[in-house]
Amino acid sequence: MRELVVVRHGESEGNVLGLAQGDRPYPLTARGRAQIEDAARVVARLGWSPRRVVTSPAKRCADSATLLAELLGLPEPLPDPAVAEIDSGTGTG
DSSP states (O other), rough: OOOOOOOOOOBBBBHHOOOTTTTTTOOOOOHHHHHHHHHHHHHTTOOOSSSSOEOOOHHHHHHHHHHHHHHHHHOEEEEEEEGGOOOOOBBBB
């Protein structure tokens, strides 16, 4: 049986500013990187063994996915626009 593990991106600079980020390239904060490190520890501790990481192309998501994949010893994440955040229109940023 296949399982799907969903991990939200870590805190980004846009989150700190309270912005609707859309596809704007806000990087992760130090706290955001620590959150992904924590998520990797949880995945490992629970014995989950994902084969692949798929990510939104948004910078905060791709950076989170890359770090998660590295920590879990997985291949480079696959960007997939099907899991991208919806556009917030004029509210973005």
